[in-house]
Amino acid sequence: MSSELTSSNFISDALVILGAAGIVIPVFHRFRITPVIGFILVGILVGPFGLGRLVPGHPWLFHFSITEPEALDPFAEFGIVLLLFTIGLELSFNRLWTMRKLVFGLGALELLIIGALLAAALTMLGQGWSGALALGFALALSSTAIVLPISGTTSPVGRAALSMLLFEDIAIVPIIFLLGALAPYAQADGLDGLVRTLWQGALVIGALLVVGRVALPPLFAQAARTKSPELFLAASLLVVIVASLATSATGLSPIVGALIAGLLIAETEYHGEVEGIIEPFKGLALGIFLITVGMSVDLEMVAENLGPITLAVVGVLLLKTIVTGLLLRLMGARRSTAAETGTLMASPSETTLIVLTAATAAQVIDPETARFWQVVTAIGLTVTPLLAMLGRSIGRRVEQAPTLEPADEGEPSVLVVGAGRVGRLVADMLATHGKAYLAIDSDADVIASATRDGYRATFADAARGQALERLGIAKAPAVVLTMDEPVLVQRLTTKLRKSYPNLTIIARARDLAHATALYRAGASLAVPETLESSLQLSEAVLVDLGVPMGPVIASIHAKRDTFREQIRREAQLDHKPKLRTSIVEAG
Template identity: 75%
Template sequence: MAGEISISNTLSDALVILGAAGIVIPVFTRFRITPVIGFILIGVLVGPYGLGKLVYDEPWLSHITITDPEALEPFAEFGIILLLFGIGLELSFNRLWQMRRLVFGLGALELLISGSLIAVFLAMMGQYWSGAVGLGLALALSSTAIVLPISGTASPVGRAALSMLLFEDIAIVPIIFMLGALAPYAQGAGWEGMVETLWQGGLVILALLVLGRIALPRLFAQAARTKSPELFLAASLLVVIGASLATGLTGLSPIVGALIAGLLIAETEYHTEIESIMEPFKGLALGVFLITVGMSIDLMTIWDNFGLIMLAVLMVLTLKALVTGLLLRVMGARRSTATETGILMASPSETTLIVLSAASAALLIQPGTAQFWQIVTAIGLTITPLLARLGRVVARRVEPAPELPPEEPGKRRVVIIGVGRVGRLIADMLKVHGKSYIAIDSDTDTVEVAKRRGYRAVFGDAGRGDALERLGVENALALILTMDEPVLAQRLTQKLRKEYPDLPIIARARDTRHAAELYRSGASHAVPETLESSLQLSEAVLVDLGVPMGPVIASIHEKRDEYRAQIEEDGQMAYTPKLRTSTVDNPG
């Protein structure tokens, strides 16, 4: 009987969550509002401090409320794991290495300075110093789960946010162990535990890196040969859960293992397929996490302590925004980038709740104090999407975007995404042949350099909002993607092909494999850099060896056509489940 009741409650909770997803996502998308707010509000409504309070008086409400909030916590944690796994898929070890100065420089400074200032302020207000340190570090953290889906990882704001969030995710384990060491009765055991965890975790991470490079290509090659999307999904979940458990068993955070798993898979040719398969699960699990955040908000407690809570929220947001913005300016970021990133990163994090629990368990803060700051954190998480919008508005006022050059009367033009070295060269060739163009780039420094050199360039993020619509992409002669961001180029190609079926899309590819992926995503032409450089080298060698220029050029053209035909054929061939099953088919 008890088992039947438990199953009934579980099914009821599942119905509430799926119903919330079915209502929140379409409604909020229609009004161009992030579903983050919707999920949190649903959590407030159906949680123990909302309609859940009335279940004893009105039993029928149990069917539309969450009856066991604690049962959702594992699913919420899994949502964070999948989010970090997705971030790893978007990165690569090379890109992560290039970001090391930001991760361990900017990320470390932001956490330490923000945490120290908050701790000093709380100590001045009467909090004992060890508890103030714990609260300062907890509130200095920012939300990976909410910030990165809003900012992305390709824009200047997204790169800055990603670097700080990566460091915070790495630092969470040392922070928790340090709080254990500061506990009144710890007797130094916390430091010993931290050292043991770090060396064991280091060995596990090394083992994952070695085994992953050897085993993952073979594992996913076997899954791909079966043409079964179910097996591909099972292999993906096996990898991410296995890596998360491996780091979790040593005492490190499971999200470290998830990030490493994503980075390893990003180095294989199957990362695009895995990313598309995992996306729906990641979104739903993240929705569960946001619902749990909403369930922790007690509206009556907020009402009773409204002034004090709002003052605390304002203090945390202001201090963190100022510290983050000033650090970015010191490190050379534009005023607009520093302003938008500072405001976006101002809220506390979901991991703040973990650190608060650790500080409370270590007797560094009282349970009532922990509950107060949990409410502050939940409010901060709820308003993060509003802060993101505020940040964009303030950034435009602090440093207005360059004016859009006037349209050339009666001329359709080419739209170039990216105005770096390759984009400027293409613009030069278009100018030589009398073709009008406009270039867009999300790096304000690159745009300024291009404008000073006489190029028609504007600042904007082609992957967000209506930036391309304002450039008239629907009437463009062609659209050219020149950025050296393989994942971003592929996503943009897929999105643009869906929105503009007849638009010629010419994309820069890193190599022949990337070119094939771009063709699958809908590119009209994909030009691999490695192919063109090889052909140019061959041409130079043959001419130096005395072969006449005419036959050399003819053979180079013939070989180029042969390679491009093969790449296009590879792009259309179904060597992964994505192209074999209609449920996950791609255009083009």
């Protein structure tokens, strides 16, 4: 009887979750609002403090409420694991290496300063020093699960947020062990446990890096040859789960293993397909997590403590916004980036709830205090998308940057992505020959400078949302990618070619190898910087030596054409069977 009841509860909960996803996602998408808010509100409505409270008097509500919130915890944790995996897919080891100063500089300062200030404030309010320390660092954390999908990882705001969030994900391990060391029953072995976890974790991470680099390319190549999307999905999930279990076995968080798995796959040519296949599962699992966050909010408790809760939420948000913004400015970030990032990073994190649970178990804080700050955290997570919109608005006003606006009607404009030195030169040549253009950039300072100098430019992040669609890319005769970010250029080329098969895409390449990769990604023409500089040097020396200009220019054009044909040929020969096409056809 008990197993039948459990099965019935599981089916009922599953129906509620799937029904919520089927309603929340399209409705909130229709009004261009992130579904994050919707999932949390659904959790409040259907949870034990919402409709679940009415089930004893109205049994039929059982089918519209979550009766056992604890049963959803494994699914919610899996959603976070998949989220960190997809974040890893968007990164690379080279990119992380270039970000090391931000991660261990900005990230460490942000967490330590905010944690210390919050702990000091809580101590003055009467909280014991150990509990204040635990609460301070818990509330100093920001939400990886919500912030990065909003900010992305390629814009100035996204890079700043990513560096701080990466350090927070690393710091969660010593924070949890610190709580264990503070517990009355763990005084003797807390530090030993931390040291053991760190050296064992380092060994496991090293093993994952070595084995992953050797084993993953042939594994995914074999999956691709089968043209079976099911096998490809199974291989992806296998890698995530094995890596997560390996890091969990040493005491590290499973999200560390998921992030490493994503980084390893990002180094292969299959990362785009893996990201596309995992995305729906990640979105649903993340939705389950957000529903569990909403279910922890007791509206009666909120009503009874409305004043203290409001003060706590506002105080935490203001302190984190100010400190993060000031740190970014001190480290050289632009005013718009500092204002937007500080506001976006202001709310607590989903990992705050984990730290609160650990602090309660360690008897550092009492259960009543933990419940109060759980509600504060849930409210903070709910308003994060609103903070993102507020931060974006403040950033634009601070920089007085033009807002995103559609391209002018009339002759379709060439979209020049990037308004820096190269983008301006392309715009100058287009204008010289009477061709309409629109330069876009995600850096408010660059846009402000370009518009002051008379260029037709507007603020937009080509890697986020529907920015290019709103700017008229469907009618654009061509798109010119001028950014000095090889990974971003390649991903944007892939995305544009998939969405607009007939679009002319001219892309700036760093070298011949990058140009080959861009041709494989779908570029109509890739222009390597090293090739062009070599040809210009050759032209300059030949003319200076007295060779007539006509033959020099002709030979330069001939050599350029030869190189382009060679790069295209190498791209075709080196291009393995197109995984994305084969999977779509197989499906």
